[in-house]
Every structure is written in structure tokens, then in C-alpha cells.
Amino acid sequence: MKQTARRLRVTSRDVAREVGVSQPTVSRALAGDQAISQETRQRVFAAAERLNYATKYPNLSKGLMHQKTRMIGVVVAALTNSYYTLLLDRLHHELAAAGYSMILMIDEYENPKDLSKLQMLLDKTLDGILFTTATEDSAAVRVLHAQAIPLVLAVRSVPIKEIDVVESDNVMGAKEAILHLLELGHRRIGFILGPNNTSTSLQRFEGAIAALAENGLEPDSKLCVWGPYSHESGYSGVLRLWNSDQRPTAIFCGNDVIALGVVDAARKHGIEVPQKLSVVGFDDIPIAGWSAIQLTTVRVGIGELALIAARRMLERIQSPHEPSGRRDVLPTSLIRRATTAPPPSPG
Amino acid sequence: MKQTARRLRVTSRDVAREVGVSQPTVSRALAGDQAISQETRQRVFAAAERLNYATKYPNLSKGLMHQKTRMIGVVVAALTNSYYTLLLDRLHHELAAAGYSMILMIDEYENPKDLSKLQMLLDKTLDGILFTTATEDSAAVRVLHAQAIPLVLAVRSVPIKEIDVVESDNVMGAKEAILHLLELGHRRIGFILGPNNTSTSLQRFEGAIAALAENGLEPDSKLCVWGPYSHESGYSGVLRLWNSDQRPTAIFCGNDVIALGVVDAARKHGIEVPQKLSVVGFDDIPIAGWSAIQLTTVRVGIGELALIAARRMLERIQSPHEPSGRRDVLPTSLIRRATTAPPPSPG
DNA sequence: CTGTTAGCGCATTCAA
DNA sequence: TTGAATGCGCTAACAG
Numbered sequence: 024m025k026q027t028a029r030r031l032r033v034t035s036r037d038v039a040r041e042v043g044v045s046q047p048t049v050s051r052a053l054a055g056d057q058a059i060s061q062e063t064r065q066r067v068f069a070a071a072e073r074l075n076y077a078t079k080y081p082n083l084s085k086g087l088m089h090q091k092t093r094m095i096g097v098v099v100a101a102l103t104n105s106y107y108t109l110l111l112d113r114l115h116h117e118l119a120a121a122g123y124s125m126i127l128m129i130d131e132y133e134n135p136k137d138l139s140k141l142q143m144l145l146d147k148t149l150d151g152i153l154f155t156t157a158t159e160d161s162a163a164v165r166v167l168h169a170q171a172i173p174l175v176l177a178v179r180s181v182p183i184k185e186i187d188v189v190e191s192d193n194v195m196g197a198k199e200a201i202l203h204l205l206e207l208g209h210r211r212i213g214f215i216l217g218p219n220n221t222s223t224s225l226q227r228f229e230g231a232i233a234a235l236a237e238n239g240l241e242p243d244s245k246l247c248v249w250g251p252y253s254h255e256s257g258y259s260g261v262l263r264l265w266n267s268d269q270r271p272t273a274i275f276c277g278n279d280v281i282a283l284g285v286v287d288a289a290r291k292h293g294i295e296v297p298q299k300l301s302v303v304g305f306d307d308i309p310i311a312g313w314s315a316i317q318l319t320t321v322r323v324g325i326g327e328l329a330l331i332a333a334r335r336m337l338e339r340i341q342s343p344h345e346p347s348g349r350r351d352v353l354p355t356s357l358i359r360r361a362t363t364a365p366p367p368s369p370g
Numbered sequence: 371m372k373q374t375a376r377r378l379r380v381t382s383r384d385v386a387r388e389v390g391v392s393q394p395t396v397s398r399a400l401a402g403d404q405a406i407s408q409e410t411r412q413r414v415f416a417a418a419e420r421l422n423y424a425t426k427y428p429n430l431s432k433g434l435m436h437q438k439t440r441m442i443g444v445v446v447a448a449l450t451n452s453y454y455t456l457l458l459d460r461l462h463h464e465l466a467a468a469g470y471s472m473i474l475m476i477d478e479y480e481n482p483k484d485l486s487k488l489q490m491l492l493d494k495t496l497d498g499i500l501f502t503t504a505t506e507d508s509a510a511v512r513v514l515h516a517q518a519i520p521l522v523l524a525v526r527s528v529p530i531k532e533i534d535v536v537e538s539d540n541v542m543g544a545k546e547a548i549l550h551l552l553e554l555g556h557r558r559i560g561f562i563l564g565p566n567n568t569s570t571s572l573q574r575f576e577g578a579i580a581a582l583a584e585n586g587l588e589p590d591s592k593l594c595v596w597g598p599y600s601h602e603s604g605y606s607g608v609l610r611l612w613n614s615d616q617r618p619t620a621i622f623c624g625n626d627v628i629a630l631g632v633v634d635a636a637r638k639h640g641i642e643v644p645q646k647l648s649v650v651g652f653d654d655i656p657i658a659g660w661s662a663i664q665l666t667t668v669r670v671g672i673g674e675l676a677l678i679a680a681r682r683m684l685e686r687i688q689s690p691h692e693p694s695g696r697r698d699v700l701p702t703s704l705i706r707r708a709t710t711a712p713p714p715s716p717g
Numbered sequence: 718c719t720g721t722t723a724g725c726g727c728a729t730t731c732a733a
Numbered sequence: 734t735t736g737a738a739t740g741c742g743c744t745a746a747c748a749g
Contacts, residue, residue: 034741034742034743035742035743036742036743044719045719045720045721046720046742046743047719047720047721047722047743047744047745048718048719048720050743050745051718051719051744054744058718058719059718059719060719063718075516082495082742082743083430083433083434083439083495083741083742083743084434084725084741084742084743084744085742085743085744086725087430087431087724087725087726087727087741087742087743088724088725088742088743088745089725089744090379090725092430094473101459102449102455102456102459103452103455103456103459103656105450105452105455108449108450108452108455109449109450111449112448112449112450112476115474115476116476119476124473125473125474126441126471126473126474127458127462127471127472127474128471129459129462129463129466148429148430169422170422254656254660283660286662287660287661288661290661290662291661291662309450310657313601313630313634314634314635314637314638315630315633315637315638315662315663316662379726381725381726381727382726382727382728383727391735392735392736392737393726393727393736394727394728394729394735394736394737395734395735395736397726397727397728397729398734398735405734405735406734406735407734407735410734429726429727430725430726430727431725431726431727431728431741432726432728434726434727434741434742434743435726435727435728435729435740435741436728436741437741
């Protein structure tokens, strides 16, 4: 029983031996090469199936040949925001449909200088890298951009013009949300925003400022809280604003997760929403629409964003020498639900 | 300028040329081989850095050599349940710490016969595969088990004894939850469970039956709803049960997502929780603890589950010839919050 | 129609 | 301490 090889992997040579042909013949038959007799082809396929030989998808050696792995790295800050999990879900769907696998890389960049995790990607075993949560000063993005590797940013952008980016119209979305609050009669509007080194936060705040300016107003810096995009941030933020001497009548949140924290804190502390306090979120994640919440928010077409980001990535991979720097901006829409109302009358 | 190679990738040979040594010398120097002069080593490192040569992590050729890629496939049904996103987050953390990347595979197995997505994994370019949402009849698990590839099941198990599995004590957890309801005085308990081809659903129902039996009771089949683990399922399920002639006073849900759907529907339709209806979930996902929800539920140590699953996987990879079939069952604990109370008095 | 040869980038012999 | 040669599994170029 000497031939009981310890090799786990079934190779094309094994199939060749089984059929009694050369290894390249197996390769050709399985690849659908027309210059192979009907009979040989059938015998090869039969043997391949019998031996459980992996066809169809590229493996290491094929990758070595073509310098292609059909794997795309997707970088995300965390999986705790359902906006991103939804985005990942759709991205995976699109990439898988095109025959690409997705390598997940969760990296919060707590230390932006630490690129150790990124080393795995820098290795360039991947066909491309898609960032979904880049900070504006991301060293990782800069380093990857310097390499000749297909790179696409989704959701958040950075101030490098030569990088493809797919984002939503945060400025317009925020503007519309603030105009909605102003129309309802609110004048003292609080802001609980995301990190001030993310394009989403900055753009949304910019839109808010524009809306206020159109009405001869400007944001009260005492009513502006910058922090992480987290439930906790909204929870503590609203309590801080509520207990300040400039108690707001409405709060514009950097995203839905923050808004849910705000609503949660409000319920806990007897602040009636929307009677005493109006709340607006951003993203329109699924929970926002639940009956128990009914959050007024700005909808961002997550599915379409993922679709376009995936498409850009595939384009980059197929024509790596095309000039990059394309920017897609997707429209948003205000979803009016139950967390906004006119401010309480002073009396 | 003939030497302007079109090759994108920087190879060890490029570094060798730069330094003026042979390719194997570069390989050795970077691998930390002691039989390399201090000076050569330094020059190699310098050149590698200068040329942006990828060290440290294995790439295609290294994988080809060792038949190892340091990549682990993780299969999950969907990213819409935050229990799984949390699990993925922790799994990623553990695997990354050990130097492994995570390839995500989202597959709902709408058609269990369709293994096309799995082909990518069957390719065996991966060092191991970790299932988090296997159904009991999963063809994918059976096929992979037949291959000699490290395989670990987390959360859900299948009836194949030879496969490593890490799961929580669903039977005890459910039992405790039902006993809690019985102690409160409930007698007509409704069940909105997950799919009846998942071990989690079956085990949780089994525990519920056991608790009822200890009190001389048994579940009313008219009050048992089996369906997907979704918000929608809980939402529609509770309305069905509430409008039946056997209206329950409490509902045990297959997981928290279902329970949130139940609570949501109850709020929407004026069914006061817990005054008119008690609700118990399972998993203790973060939302369950939010002030606005305060769901009574069964806590499953997600972090620990992920940790152990990752550890098992690494063990399997390191000693592939050890007999498999280890089963870890993690303890659960009942978290009493605000959605359970004694049933309304008949009067 | 099919076999032979070579090479993708690396690590690992064996020689020197 | 280093270099030359070899092979991982596959596809592509070249023969036949």
C-alpha cells in the first residue's frame, strides 16, 4: 500500500492518472477546450467527479499563473452597525454573482499608524480592496493607493481625488432633514454627530449648516456633540444636551444607531418623543422602521450603493490601467415617521 | 528602458537583484534564518522595504508550497441577525489574532441541493471551514465532511457525530425560561420557534417540553408556530396566536429577533407587554437590553462561543489527523428584564 | 486531438 | 554563509 499518498489534495494529475491521459489534457477538458475528443472529455469529467476534484473555481496554482485570485478584501470598521452588515450582505451578493469571494477585514484603526492587519491585504494576494469605513486620514487607504491594487471606497470618501468612491448625497440628505425640522418650527436644534474624521459626518454637518444658513441661522456649537457612531454616544449625548441650559427641541443625529440611542435614553428618562423632543436619524436601517421605533430618518439606498461599488470594483479589476477617480453620489430621501413633530409650545 | 517590467507584483527575485544576492538568500533572510550574515540580512530588509515587498504573510506561492493559505471560510446564513454579526465580529477577532484571515460565505441554502456557492470552498484553497448556521440536513456540511478539510460547526449542530461542534446549552436555557413563566403563573404558553430543521430550534423546543412535563403539562400544538428566525415571523406569529381561540398569556420565542417582532406587533396593536402578554427571547443580543425594549431572554455567551470555535478550528488545522467529534456545550443564563410578569387575572 | 515543456514565486533540499 | 537546482498544481506555447 505504498501509493497511499499523504497528500490531501486531489490534483489534476490524479485525475489524469485515473483516466490514463496527460495532465494538460485534463486541464483542457475541464476548461471546455474544443480541441478535445468527446470521449476523452467525458471520461475526464467522470473521473474528476469520482475523485472529487475541484473544478470551476480557481485555486492557488491558477492564481499563481494569472496573478488573480478572484478574492476581494472588504474592510469594515465593525459589524455592530446594521447599516454596514446590510451593506456587506449586498456586497457579498454582487461579488459572489460575479464569481468573487469576499475576505472580510474588520479593523477599527484604533491606532491609525498600526497597519499590521493590513499586511495581510498588502500581500496583494487579493484582486482588489474595498473600503467601507475609511477615515479621512486613513493610512491604510494611502498605502494601498500607492500600490497598484484596485481600490474602491464605499460610503465614506477620503480627500484623494484619484480614488474611486461611491457615496450617498450626505449634504443634500442632511439639508432636507434640517429643513423638515425648521418647517415644523424648531429653532434650537442639537447635533449628535459621528467622528469628525469621517466624510459622512463632515458632509452631513455641512448640509445641516447650509439648511440653517438658508434661514439665517447657524448651529450653536454648544449643541454640537461629535463622537463615535454608536448607540451609547446617542444615549449619553442627548442627556448632556437635555441637561444643558440651551435644551434643544430637536436633535439631528449622525446616523440611525445614534438616533436609536437618543430615543432609548429619552424613553428611559421620560422625555416624550416627539412631543417634547424631535429626533431625526440617517441611513434608514431596518430597525428604524419597526413599529416600536418609527424613526424619522434619511434613507440611503444601501442596496444600490453596494451594487455600484461592486461594479466599480469589477471594472477596476478588468481594466487596471484606466484612470481612476470616478465619484458616484447616490440620492437620498427623507422618510417622515413618528419621531418628529412641532416643538412644544413655550407655554 | 527595457527593464520597465509590466509585472505589478514585487517578487523576492526583484529584491535579490536589488541587493545583488540570490533569490533563496532573500527568502532565508526574511524568514529569519540564522545562517545569514548580519550584513546581508540588513541589506535585504532595507531593499525589501524600499521595493514594498510583502513579507510576513503568506501569499500564493507560499500557499502552493505548504498547501496552506491561512484563510478560513466562515459560512453564515445571513447578516440580518445581530447575533450572527456579533459572532462574526468575535470570530474574526480570534482568527486574526492567530494570523488567519476570514473568507465570508453567505448562503441561505434556499435550495439545499444547490452547492454552487460552496464550490468556491470545496476548492480547498482554504485551511478550514467554519459553519455557523448549518441546517440539520445541510448537504454542504455532508460534502465537506466527506472531504478531508478541517470543519467546525458553531451555534448549530448536525446529526453527524464525527464533526466538531461548539454550541450553547439550548435545552437547559429553554427549560429555565419556561420554568420562569410557569413560576409566574402562566399556563397557556405560545411558541414562535425557528426553522424545524435547525438544531437550535429543536433543542430549545425540547427544553421547553421538558419544563412543561415536569409540571404535568404539555405544549398545545395549536400554540406552536415554526418559521424563519425573523422579525417578520414574530410579528405575524403573535397576531395569529393572539387572534386564536386559545389566546396565550405568554410567548416563548425561538430567538431575540423573533421576540422583538412580537414586542413590536404587540405595541402596534395595543397588546400591553408584559401586562397582557409576557414575552421571552433567546440569545440576549445587544438590542434586547436597550431601555426601550428590556427583553427577558436567555443569554448565550457569544464571545466565548466564538473563542472556543476559533480555538477548535486552529486545533483541527494543526493536527488534522486527530479524531474529531468533540462537542462543547456552553452554559446559558436567564436574564429577567421587563417583558415578563404574572398573567392578567381572569377577572 | 493530445503530449511535452516551461514557468508563475517561493521554500527547501543539496553543494560548495 | 550562500548559490544552484527542484517542485508545489496549473495553464499556455509549442510540437506532433
